[in-house]
Amino acid sequence: MTTTTIISIETPSLGDRSYLAHDGEVAFVVDPQRDIDRVLDAAARAGVRITHVFETHIHNDYVTGGYALAQETGAAYYVNADDEVSFERTGIRDGDVVEVSPTMRVRAMHTPGHTFTHLSYVLEGEDPAVFSGGSLLFGSTGRPDLLGEAHTHELARHQYSSARRLATELSDDTKVMPTHGFGSFCAATSAGGDTTASTIGRERMINPVMSQDEEDFVADTLAGLDAYPAYYVHMGPANSSGPTASDLSEPERADKDQLRTRLEAGEWLVDLRTRTAFAKGHVPGTFNFGLDGQFATYLGWLIPWGTPVTLLGESPDQVAEAQRELTRIGIDRPAAAATGRPEDWTDAPLAELPSASFADLEQVRHHRPVTVLDVRRVSEWRDSHIDGAVHLPIHDIVRRMDEVPEGEVWVHCASGYRASIAASLVAATGRRVVVVDDSFDRSAQAAGLPIVSDQATASA
Structure with missing residues (x-):
């Protein structure tokens, strides 16, 4: 008997996954990224032909490759019939069934919450799977606030109902194949734990949406929401217009x-x-x-x-x-x-950006005045922070640069990556900056720095 093979195509930097499912001859794709050469290469390696492309929703965190992939391969392109788009597509709604091949039957389920028109796609048969997009994630759900504050409460309630619907209508052995949730800011909360694979049965046991009542779920989801990337606002319009494939030709060389x-x-x-x-x-x-x-x-x-x-x-x-x-x-x-x-790249003298540990910071602050600049997210700050530190989340650093104190500034995040970004931006203004390239959770308190928690603080 022919079985379906599902290939995950991961984009770790955005925390997303796309999927190519095939029966050895034909294939369908769910939520492809814009650089479709990866999908085409996966299909070529498997020796299969892409005939169908499914979009779970109008994405907010990346530019889709769905339209370009359908144009390239001649595949049918399925987008919710209720989504307002400016390109030709095959409209699909709740309950519609697509016979991709004699062994691959895909059924659409309306699972609003991440967006109003969000769809999940159920691969039916003896080895079922659900491509749940931004609905049911591993140990979490998709965030409900990306369409604006006015819709957040309503979408959170939809998300609760959608996750429960998936759990009610699908068997425990159904594989869960989300698009988001692997570090994506489209997830309402961090999934934590194992993110390699999951099933409906596992989500019944571990996912808070399955154990909480609706009011608690909505309250906890809304309380856990933090800032999301500013570029998201540009993704919806781009995806609704039928974006082209990535242009990966070499850029101009600069002397x-x-x-x-x-x-x-x-x-x-x-x-x-x-x-x-x-x-x-x-x-x-x-x-x-x-x-x-x-x-x-x-x-x-x-x-x-x-x-x-x-x-x-x-x-x-x-x-x-x-x-x-x-x-x-x-x-x-x-x-x-x-x-x-x-x-x-330059004839000018090179600049350096000193780096240090939290232990170094503890020593220095007793000998000269320094500003500790914490660039972590609001939720991280509320959980614990260095007493007396200035909090300026990294996503605000450009527009609020004038709030960075003059004098010597020591910048830290959770591990060093964001601190280096922020420090380079601050250093470009002429301030003296040191990057704390160290683990906050492991080293800050151990170094003797005064750590406080303020869950009630409402930060900018």
Whole structure:
């Protein structure tokens, strides 16, 4: 008997997964990212033909590749019939069944909550699966506030009902295949635990939405919501217009003079190297968004939308990876790129960004006045923070730079990645900055720093 193989195509930097399911001959795809070459390569390796593409919802955290993939392959493109889009699609609604092949039967289920028109897709048969998009996640659910505050309470209640519907109508052995929830800001809460696989039966046991009553679920969900990336506001309109595939052709090469001109014009020159490498020497005025973290998420969150971006990498491969990441969130083309070492990018003396530990901070603060700048999210700050620290969440750092005190500033986050981003932005203003490249949870209190908790504080 022919069985269905499901291949996960992961995008760790955005915390998302796409899926290609096939029976050995034909395949369908759920929620593909914009760089569709990954999906096409997976299909080619499996020796299958893509005939159907399904979209669970109009995505808020990335530009879809669904329309482009359907155009490339000739596949039927299924989008909720009630979604307002400007391209031709095959409309689908709750209860509709699509016979992808004699062995692959897909049924749509209306599961609102993440959006009003959200659909989940049930692969029926002896080995069932549900592609739950931003509805039922591993140990969590999709966040209900991305369509605006006016709809949040209503969508939270829809999300509760949708998760319960999935659990009621589907068998315990049904595999759960969400799009979000692997670090994506589209998740209402952090799933925690094992995120490799799950089933409806497992979610019945571990997911809070299954054990709470509706009022408690809604209250807890709303209380747990934190800021989400600013670029999300641009994703819905892009996805409703039928976006093209990523243009991954090599960007223009910039020499030292061009880099200087772009920097002086206020463009963003983004150093892709690790924070350790950046700390040792970088072009003054450049910003560190290392590829070893959630690069696209934080760059897209912080950059004034439309600002030209020049990528500085150690190699063409590093630049190409960053370029691919950026196209996924609608930053279509870098203005330019340069590779090599910082000495290859400027004739000016290189700048350094000192790094230190929490133990170093504990020692220094007794000998000279320093400002401790905490750039973690509001929820992290409320849980615990250094007494006397200034809290400025990283996503606010650009527009609230004038609130960063003058003098020596020690910047920290939870582990160092966000601190390096923020510190590079602060350092570009001329302030003296030190990055605390250390684990807050493991080291701050152990170093003797005064840690306080303030769950009641309402932060900016």
